[in-house]
Amino acid sequence: MIANTRAKKMKELTLRDANQQFSKLVREVxxxxxxVVVLRNGKAAVKIVPVEQxxxxxxxxxxxxxxxxxxxxxxxxxxxxxxSADT
Numbered sequence: 001m002i003a004n005t006r007a008k009k010m011k012e013l014t015l016r017d018a019n020q021q022f023s024k025l026v027r028e029v030x031x032x033x034x035x036v037v038v039l040r041n042g043k044a045a046v047k048i049v050p051v052e053q054x055x056x057x058x059x060x061x062x063x064x065x066x067x068x069x070x071x072x073x074x075x076x077x078x079x080x081x082x083x084s085a086d087t
Contacts (some may be wrong), residue, residue, distance in 0.1 A: 008037050010034070010036070010037055010047075011023065011034060011037070012036070012037045012044075013036055013037070013038055013039065014038075014039050014043070015038055015039060015040045015045065018036075018038045018048075029048050029049070030050055033050050035048065035049045035050075036048045041067075064075055
């Protein structure tokens with residue numbers, strides 16, 4: 001059945017139990033927002049997470065700063081236009 005792990009409070013479920021209770025498992029993850037690890041032969045095989053959590057990631061400081069450094073681009077001050085001698 002479902003057992004709490006000590007370190008992360010993440011639930012673990014055997015593959016057999018997950019298979020037998022899949023609808024209940026999906027509903028539980030969606031409602032509680034808690035991740036569940038499914039074990040195959042006693043080892044973690046997959047993690048079931050709510051959809052909103054699946055796409056989240058942490059940006060590095062450089063990634064956070066990148067949009068700010070690009071904000072002035074495209075303005076007349078930052079654009080150098082080369083003109084040919086023919087014009």
